Amino acid sequence: MTAPSQSRSRLKTQDPCKQVATAFFAVVALQCSLAEAQPLRLRADSLASTRSPVGLLVLTGQDELKPWLDAETVTWLGFGTVGGPTGLGDVLTISVRARHAKSGSEVRLGRMVVTMGAVRPIHLDGARGRVRLFGGTTVESFVGMPVQRGFDYRSLGFAAGGRVAQAFDVTTIGASYLRRLEDGNLSDEEIGADFALTPAPWLTAAARAAFDLVGRGPSDVLVSASVQNSDMRLEVFSTHRSPGRLLPSTSLFSVLGDFASTSVGSTVRYRAFPRLELLAQGQGQTRGDERGGQGLGRVTLALDDAWEGTCGFELRRVSFGESRWTGARGLVSLPISRRLRAATELEIVAPDDPRGRGAVWPWALVALGLKPAESWDLAIGVEALAGPSRGAETFALARLSYVFERGRR
Amino acid sequence: MKTLFGGRGIPQIVVLALCVFLASCAGILGIRPKSPERAFDHRAHSLRGVDCLTCHKGISLAGDEGPLHLPASTVCTSCHATPHDARDCSSCHGRGATRENATLARKHLRFSHANHAPAVKGQCIPCHIAAGSSSQSALRPPMAQCFTCHNHQESWKTRDCESCHVDLPKEATRPASHVVHEGDFIREHGVRAASARELCASCHTESYCASCHGVSTAALPWRFSFERPTLAGLHRAGFRQRHAEEARGAPGLCTTCHAEERFCADCHAEKNVGRAEIAGQARSPHPAGWVRARGGEHGRAARRDPGSCASCHGGRGEALCVGCHSVGGPGGNPHGPGFTSALDPSRDTPCRSCHTR
Known part of the structure; x- marks a missing residue:
């Protein structure tokens, strides 16, 4: 059994119903305990599928008397199928934040996703702080242990980093650093630079670049610039990624010396008529001596002036490296009444080289959404597909969402 | 056959069909709105010398609560003594969306006309520039207009959103500029977020990022919203079956979101697909010629997409590579041309897997 499988097995319980019930009562208890705190938000989504049921519980709370303090948590619940039905659950975030609203300074403790400038995002159990100084200077830092599933720490990891940024009138520039150790070994060490420019509401540009200090080369670079008005938006972008340097340095596959991939492309969105929107995207890609590209065209027609109902069609072509396929997708989303909505979606993918995986991979969904009350939201659907790894399959889906809010006006 | 211009012109029937088609398109494409509502012509009233306060009586003294001071039909009929219709004037003159916008602004913004009127000497147009156009109905000033004032520039710099916005996450508004949610978001x-994470955080909570970027699960919001196919999102529609091609x-x-060494293997184990040993197969999933005495295709494939290799052979699976490629082994040096690393070959993982043998 591999290490990940071992960690997974520790999360399993003998009685999945017991685990889900425990989580449910924990959330109810948390709701009751925070009932006096305001504003308070609870969102609970449960998605039952004949394939695998999952749930997502989101709770945020803020004390009205101490508005500088708030807390939130997101918990995922589900069922696994390896070796028979088993219950799985994980806390994605659980953190408390204290902040100074006027300056924008804050400190957060707990489990969180840390994204700091150009260095890679990291899911962390630890602390993150930000101080805004006079003159538009921002200093951020974080320290903690990279998240393992379900607080299951097989090895002791450590991550720390920070960012210094300076904002000018229309420009922000920043420099960031990340160092991560896994089981005593250096896993990631990166420096990054980020840049944003907004000289006018119709013109924006942003860039970020991360440099891998272990592999001694750029790991991830993105550049984007756009011009826009109410009817049209044109974006030009470029990306450069080194797959080997993006892997942890503890991986054997990070030291092979890879072929970085670079792409340059553009996206145009045009509101041709009040109810008709066109979108086109094209990009050229290179990797070593390989050349290729991909393109996408989408037409969206609104069925009413408020764009509550729409129908759309999308055509996509990918031709790069071993990935050569054409896909088409059509959808209709129709409000039947104020509380009832119907939607259907059909996608067909045709690989150039099926290699025994089927000439086309169709996928279809028919769904109904109902909002019986302000706080309740439910949806049912049927999903059917025929994919490359398995034969034709059909699944039934049902989602029930509940939102509880209590707070300021 | 009759033609439009005689001789060899366009047949009249084609022209007629084209006209009918275009007329129907005008409705379908929204060129000819079905609603009789149209923007209220503020400009025409201003040019006739009607002061803003004549209709919006008392607005200059309004605080951040209370009525909106939108004129009732009686205000209109005080000048337009013989209205052409018995219905309420606002049912056609002025758009419902504009009134809804004003109602939402009252609910979600801390704004007092009484505080602002002295600063602009009682003039409305410096902020409500759109009132100068006959076709503009959205009179709520854009946020950029607020930043022309020194106080609000400071609020923007420090991301002190709450000095104006009552509750941004609840307001669920999209920024009018500066932050782009259009295109391929x-x-x-x-x-975009690299330089402006705190700006994103003024509306989006940790849960928003974590529900996609958490290590345990991915892209759940889109999976949950299956009845809203128009939502822009990652991993939509039949992504599950085309994910290998996408990768x-x-x-x-x-790799920028998922730790491929764990994420792929865990999911494939869960679904019991992909890996030969999991599926109980005795054969390799790789094509013929993958590994040969002189290397084969696997070396080049590994450099093109090392994450793909790591997704199955990561962790203990690396032993398969080390068996041939360790120092002095038959596989030779696996490092590509110009390879460089800051790792210590005798001490650091993964170098010592091969170099200390």
Whole structure:
């Protein structure tokens, strides 16, 4: 059994119903305990599928008397199928934040996703702080242990980093650093630079670049610039990624010396008529001596002036490296009444080289959404597909969402 | 056959059909709105010398609560003594969306006309520039207009949103400018957020990021909203069945969110697909010629997409590579041309897997 499988097995319980019930009562208890705190938000989504049921519980709370303090948590619940039905659950975030609203300074403790400038995002159990100084200077830092599933720490990891940024009138520039150790070994060490420019509401540009200090080369670079008005938006972008340097340095596959991939492309969105929107995207890609590209065209027609109902069609072509396929997708989303909505979606993918995986991979969904009350939201659907790894399959889906809010006006 | 211009012109029937088609398109495409509502012509009233306060009586003294001071039909009929219709004037003159916008602004913004009127000497147009146009109905000033004032510039710099916005997450508004949610937001948000994470955080909570970027699960919001196919999102529609093709078409992209060494293996184990040993097969999933005495295709494939290799052979699976490629082994040096690393070959993982043997 591999290490990940071992960690997974520790999360399993003998009685999945017991685990889900425990989580449910924990959330109810948390709701009751925070009932006096305001504003308070609870969102609970449960998605039952004949394939695998999952749930997502989101709770945020803020004390009205101490508005500088708030807390939130997101918990995922589900069922696994390896070796028979088993219950799985994980806390994605659980953190408390204290902040100074006027300056924008804050400190957060707990489990969180840390994204700091150009260095890679990291899911962390630890602390993150930000101080805004006079003159538009921002200093951020974080320290903690990279998240393992379900607080299951097989090895002791450590991550720390920070960012210094300076904002000018229309420009922000920043420099960031990340160092991560896994089981005593250096896993990631990166420096990054980020840049944003907004000289006018119709013109924006942003860039970020991360440099891998272990592999001694750029790991991830993105550049984007756009011009826009109410009817049209044109974006030009470029990306450069080194797959080997993006892997942890503890991986054997990070030291092979890879072929970085670079792409340059553009996206145009045009509101041709009040109810008709066109979108086109094209990009050229290179990797070593390989050349290729991909393109996408989408037409969206609104069925009413408020764009509550729409129908759309999308055509996509990918031709790069071993990935050569054409896909088409059509959808209709129709409000039947104020509380009832119907939607259907059909996608067909045709690989150039099926290699025994089927000439086309169709996928279809028919769904109904109902909002019986302000706080309740439910949806049912049927999903059917025929994919490359398995034969034709059909699944039934049902989602029930509940939102509880209590707070300021 | 009759033609439009005689001789060899366009047949009249074609012209007629084209006209009918275009007329129907005008409705379908929204060129000819079905609603009789149209923007209230503020400009025409201003040019006739009607002061703003004549209709919006008392607005200059209004605080951040209370009525909106939108004129009732009686205000209109005080001048337009013989209205052409018995219905309420606002049912056609002025758009419902504009009134709804004003109602939402009252609910979600801390704004007092009484505080602002002295600063602009009682003039409305410096803020409500749109009133100068006959076709503009959205009179709520854009946020950029607020930043022309020194106080609000400071609020923007320090991201002190709450000095104006009552509750941004609840307001669920999209920024009018500065932050782009249009186009390919899924691809763009990473580069845009790099310099402006705190700006994103003024509306989006930790849960918003974590429900996609958490290590345990991915892209759940889109999976949950299956009845809203128009939502822009990652991994939509039949992504599950084309994910391998998507990954090959964008090398390294998956690794920016997923730890491929664990994520892929865990999911494939869960679904019991992909790996030969899991499926109980005795054969390799790789094509013929993958590994040969002189290397074969696997070396080049590993450099093109090392994440793909790591997704199955990561962790203990690396022993398969080390068996041939350790120092002095038959596989030779696996490092590519110009390879460089800051790792210590005698001490650091993964170098010592091969170099200390």
